[in-house]
Amino acid sequence: MNASLLFQQYGNSLIYALGTAMLSTLVAVPTGYAMARWKSVWMKALFWCCVVLLFLPFQVTMLPEYVLLDFLHLLDTRLAILIPGMVSPLPILILWMGNKQVPDEFEDAFCLESSSLFFYFRFILLPNLRGVIAAAFSICFLLNWNLVDPALIFLEDRRLWPLSLTLLEQEGATQLYYGALDMVPVVLLLGMILATTWQWRFRKMYGILKRIRKDMKPR
C-alpha cells in the first residue's frame, strides 16, 4: 500500500465526515426552528418521521438508498455517501430541543421592529444557539468519522474508500499505525472541547479576581 493512496483515503475520511456534518447541520438549523415554532400536522409528522428514522439501523434503509443512488447514477462516487448523509435525524432533533429553549418573547419583540426572518436568524437566533449548533456539528462529525457500513455497500473503488474501511484489511503493526493515524482528529476535537470548558472556568475565575482587585483599590 503506497503513501499517496493512504493520504487520499485520509482526505476521503475528512471529506465524508466534514461534509456530512456541515450539510446536515445546515439543513437541521431551519428545520429545527420550524419544528419548534410551527404548530401543525406537517411538523408533527416530520417529528415522528425523524424519531423513527433515528432508530432505524442502516440495514433497513440500505435497500431504498441503493435504489435511489442507482436511479441517480451516483453509486461509486463521493456523493453516494454525502447525499444520504445530508439529512440526518439526529442534528434535526438536537436543534429542535435547542430551539424549544429559546423563549417566544424574543420573536415577539423582534417582530415589532422587523419582519425579516434572515435578520432574526442572523442577530437573534444563531447567536443564542451557538453552543447547540457546535454540539450538533461535532456529534455528527465524530459519529461519521468511522463510517464503515455505507462505504462497504456503495463504494467499490479503493481510491474513494475512507481510512476506516482500509483499516479492516490491515494486520498487526500496520493496523495499529493506521488506527493511531485515524484517532488524531478525534483526540484533537475532544481536546479542544476540554480546553474550551477549562477556559470558561478560568475566565470565570479571572473575572472574580479582577472584581476583587477593583474592590480593594483605594478610592
Next chain:
Amino acid sequence: MRRKGGKLTFRQQMRLTALPGMLGVGFLYLLPGCALFYYASINNVFQKRFVGLENLLDILSNSYFLLALKNTAVLLAAALALVLLLAILLVLPNAFFGWRTEGVAIVLLIPLFTPSVISVELLQNVGGGLPSRWQLLLLFVWRNAGAILLLLSVGMARMEKDMLEAARLDGANRRQLFVYMQFPMLTLYIGVGAVFLVMQFFGIFREAYLLFGTSFPPDEVYLLQHYMHNHFLRLNYPYLAAAAILFTAFLVAVIWVVRVLTTRFIKYRHFIGCEYKMSEGGRGR
C-alpha cells in the same frame, strides 16, 4: 396571502424554513422507502411475479427470523440496563461527595470514537474466553458508558441547587436527597441517554461483524441486522424488504407504547418529583 409590496410576512417565512427538512426526508427516505413495498411483494428479483403478502408470512414462520428477533430484544434490554446502571454508579460520587465527573466522562468518551477494529482487538486480548453474548455486551458498555456518564453529569451540574439546599436545611440526608430529589430530576437525562443507546445498539452490527469475522455468528448473537445483511448479499431483496417493513412496524409499535406510557407518567409526575410545579412558584403543592 401576501402583504403590500409582495413581501412575505414573518409567519410565512417561518413556514418556508420547514422546506429543507420536509424535502430531504421526503425525497431521501420516504419516496425511496416505497421501493420496500414493491420489493416485498414480488417473488424474486429476476421473475418479478406479484405474490402479495406471501413473503411477510414466510418470514414470520422462519425460525431464523424469530431467533434474530428474540436475540435483538434480549440483547437490547440487557445492554440498556447495563450501561444505564454503570453510568448511574459512576455519577454517584458527584451526588454524594460533589466531585466533578465531566473530565472523566470526556476521557471515557474516547472508546466511542476509536475505530471499531482497535476495540475488537483489545477485547479479544482481554476477554476472548467469555461467552459470545457477554463479549458483545462488554464491547457495547466499553463504547457507550462515557457518553451516558457525560449526559448524566451535565444533568447534575444543571440541577437547581437552591431546592437541594432547602431540603438539606430541613434535615434530609445525602441518601434521601439522591433518591427523592436528584434521581427524579435526572430521569429526563436518563431518557435521552436511553434513546442514544438504542440508536447505538442498532449500529452494533459493525462490531459483531468484526468480532466474529463473518456475518454468520453463533446462534446466540444472531441479530436482525445479520439476517438482513445476509439476504442483501444473496440478492434476496424480497425477504430483506419484508424483514425491513416488519422491523419498522415493530419499532413504530414500541415507540407508540413508550410515548403513551411516558405521557401518562408525566401527567402524574407531581407524585414523584414535584420539580416542574415547584419551579412555577409552588402552585403544584
